[in-house]
Amino acid sequence: MSLSNSRQRYGLVARSLHWLTAILILSAIPLGLYANSLPYDTSEALAAKARVFSLHKTIGVAAFLVALARIAWAVVQPRPAPLHPDRRAESWLAEVVHWSLYLSLVVVPLSGWVHHAATTGFAPILWPFGDDLPFVPESPAVAEAAGAVHWLFTKVLAASILLHVAGALKHAMVDRDATLARMLTGREAGADGPRHGRGAPVIAAVTFAALTAAALSLPQGADAIGRALEASPAATxxxxxxxxxxxxxxxxxxxxxxxxxxxxxxxxxxxxxxxxxxxxxxxxxxxxxxxxxxxxxxxxxxxxxxxxxxxxxxxxxxxxxxxxxxxxxxxxxxxxxxxxxxxxxxxxxxxxxxxxxxxxxxxxxxxxxxxxxxxxxxxxxxxxxxxxxxxxxxxxxxxxxxx
Ligand code: HEM
Ligand code: HEM
Missing domain, CATH: 2.40.128.110 (Lipid/polyisoprenoid-binding, YceI-like)
Known part of the structure; x- marks a missing residue:
């Protein structure tokens, strides 16, 4: 079993990092939503809410570190070629969604961590790195802005995951090709086809911006950004x-x-x-x-x-x-x-x-x-x-x- 990728297969390292990221992200999202929805009207309720938030943050930080490893590995490894390079629009969409996922994988946990480091108290991260981040001041304005970014990009991440999973399922159930099997079992498939298009990052940036604008147009998005802009530095x-x-x-x-x-x-x-x-x-x-x-x-x-x-x-x-x-x-x-x-x-x-x-x-x-x-x-x-x-x-x- 090969550790590294080739143009026809995902190696063990890429696959392990992919599924570990998926498990961590798919745990962090419901925990974040659940923690936010919990009441805090009694001591016990507040303590329970803090415990769920601590778990959310701890898993989120793990997701961030695994995502960094995953990105570093993707940079040095060849990427398997698309199985249907002739379907240009579909290959582009898959590529764009991958880029959007990579960007969100960094922005979402990092903004959560900055929000956490800029505030004091409530729900510590359970990793032994301490709760602060270098260069992040304790500031309500920074916390508010980072919280708004975190809120916004969890929506961008969720939309990207939905498109990504829909694509994977379409390959498995409609096309009945080996795209999912390549990622699940490391099976080799396809030819040493054309390289991935160079314009994908540009289209990804545009898509990312469009998803961001869509998230912003949700009432809570506008509210979160409004609050961030209002929160002036802690001027006295x-x-x-x-x-x-x-x-x-x-x-x-x-x-x-x-x-x-x-x-x-x-x-x-x-x-x-x-x-x-x-x-x-x-x-x-x-x-x-x-x-x-x-x-x-x-x-x-x-x-x-x-x-x-x-x-x-x-x-x-x-x-x-x-x-x-x-x-x-x-x-x-x-x-x-x-x-x-x-x-x-x-x-x-x-x-x-x-x-x-x-x-x-x-x-x-x-x-x-x-x-x-x-x-x-x-x-x-x-x-x-x-x-x-x-x-x-x-x-x-x-x-x-x-x-
Ligand atoms: C990839 C990892 C992460 C994902 C997918 C994620 C996802 C989420 C989601 C879905 C929410 C609920 C948003 C809503 O109510 O609409 C949330 C809230 C929150 N998350 Fe994360 N999160 C991640 C990492 C982190 C990290 C690393 C921290 C801190 C160290 C963090 C801190 C928070 C906080 C404080 C909130 C509440 C924000 C507020 O009420 O303003 N998250 N997160
Ligand atoms: C939930 C979090 C997930 C994230 C953040 C994520 C992220 C990614 C990224 C960035 C890639 C591109 C890998 C590369 O070529 O460098 C990828 C590939 C892939 N993912 Fe996911 N993924 C997630 C969940 C899933 C799930 C649930 C499935 C299956 C239902 C899946 C199926 C696949 C497949 C089949 C590929 C290979 C696509 C190809 O060969 O073009 N992923 N994933």
């Missing part, structure tokens, strides 16, 4: 509504343990109204309005925005109103903002300790507070702390200039 948009300090730069983030891993979220859009005079002890105040619809929380952003957690549809704005008080003996840089945080309509007393340094007209503050999500009725059905931690660490860093 702050403005000062009133008060005597103007926030020029700032970041509001929060961290929570999820499925045993630390996940960091951002709230990039907020305004702060600060009235503060370091020389007086009373009358110093801050009022912060936070746009919760812009929050990000790694790969579980949608869940975090949902009714169980921030419930952004019903409560798009969170507010923190507090008095600014000096702590310690009143001579250091220790302060606290003591007031009320209203989140998803629930008002809870919150004290945020922070340090403040003022140099001329420039003030820098950094502070952290630990909240309990249950105080705000968040994730009430997630009673298991292992799945979604109860403590949420809120961090604020900002620089402001005196008006």
């Amino acid at each position: 948009e702050t403005a000062t509504a009133a008060g005597n300090w103007q926030v020029v730069e700032g970041a509001l983030s929060f961290g929570v343990r999820q499925m045993g891993a630390e996940v960091t979220g951002t709230l990039p859009e907020w305004t702060a109204d600060i009235t503060f005079d370091p020389d007086r002890d009373t009358g110093n105040r801050v009022a912060v309005s936070i746009d919760t619809t812009r929050l990000t929380l790694g790969s579980v952003t949608d869940q975090a925005k949902g009714g169980d957690f921030f419930d952004v549809a019903a409560h798009p704005i969170a507010r923190f109103e507090a008095d600014i008080l000096r702590t310690g003996d009143g001579t250091g840089d220790g302060y606290e903002a003591a007031g009320t945080l209203t989140l998803r309509g629930v008002a809870v007393p919150v004290v945020l300790p922070f340090t403040l340094t003022i140099e001329g007209d420039l003030a820098r503050m950094t502070g952290q507070a630990t909240l309990d999500r249950r105080d705000f009725g968040m994730g009430a059905s997630y009673t298991d702390e292992e799945t979604v931690g109860f403590s949420v660490i809120v961090s604020v860093d900002l620089t402001a200039t005196r008006r």
Whole structure:
């Protein structure tokens, strides 16, 4: 039994790689669809969804590595000639679909992996390579774009597989020739016929573009791309509504343990109204309005925005109103903002300790507070702390200039 290809046969290596790829891809597709469709309304449901996603990603990464090996092997090996070179249109179509398959075999798992590497938390890949990819930053915008590409090209891949399998079955059942047997058993068939046409990659690119456009025209495709375009880089948009300090730069983030891993979220859009005079002890105040619809929380952003957690549809704005008080003996840089945080309509007393340094007209503050999500009725059905931690660490860093 020969390992390598000839112009009449597929060798053992090419056939093994072909069927291994087919098994992995045909497992990854239903797992991806199933994982996406699973609910996540309780701790148990979320844990089960994460397990299926982990399996999907692990199989997907395996498919990617096998596909790379398969492509490398195809490059150095002769390709068996078509059995009916006289049927030009059919040979071209088969060729075009092969190219489309090869392209999708790279784009689909790679975009999935980039999506995964750009987000934090939820459903790890079970291979021991780590979850990150070099050159892929943790960024909601990158994750959103990669997710849209992944969604889109799974449709291109699925359409190519349907055409490919239909062709293989037509050869086996209508033409009753050895095309399928060549790939299944390594049987030799055909003559050292003409080489594959050189124009195929060009036609493949056109077909690929047409399939992509068709997938894009599906409502979910347009939606996915729209969301990707909307997801601006994690810019911190702050403005000062009133008060005597103007926030020029700032970041509001929060961290929570999820499925045993630390996940960091951002709230990039907020305004702060600060009235503060370091020389007086009373009358110093801050009022912060936070746009919760812009929050990000790694790969579980949608869940975090949902009714169980921030419930952004019903409560798009969170507010923190507090008095600014000096702590310690009143001579250091220790302060606290003591007031009320209203989140998803629930008002809870919150004290945020922070340090403040003022140099001329420039003030820098950094502070952290630990909240309990249950105080705000968040994730009430997630009673298991292992799945979604109860403590949420809120961090604020900002620089402001005196008006
Ligand atoms: C060739 C391999 C792969 C195939 C065929 C595949 C296929 C799919 C399919 C069919 C879906 C469901 C899309 C929908 O609901 O319409 C999906 C979703 C997803 N896949 Fe893959 N996938 C592959 C590899 C990967 C890899 C390697 C990763 C990550 C390491 C990954 C991560 C994801 C994620 C995170 C989703 C959910 C996307 C979202 O909800 O925005 N996939 N995949
Ligand atoms: C589901 C994932 C699949 C992928 C990604 C895939 C991919 C490919 C690719 C890229 C080739 C071209 C090989 C080359 O000449 O370099 C090929 C050949 C072939 N595949 Fe698949 N395949 C899949 C599934 C299947 C299935 C399910 C069947 C059978 C029903 C099949 C039957 C064949 C046959 C018969 C050939 C040889 C065609 C010829 O000699 O022109 N494939 N496949």
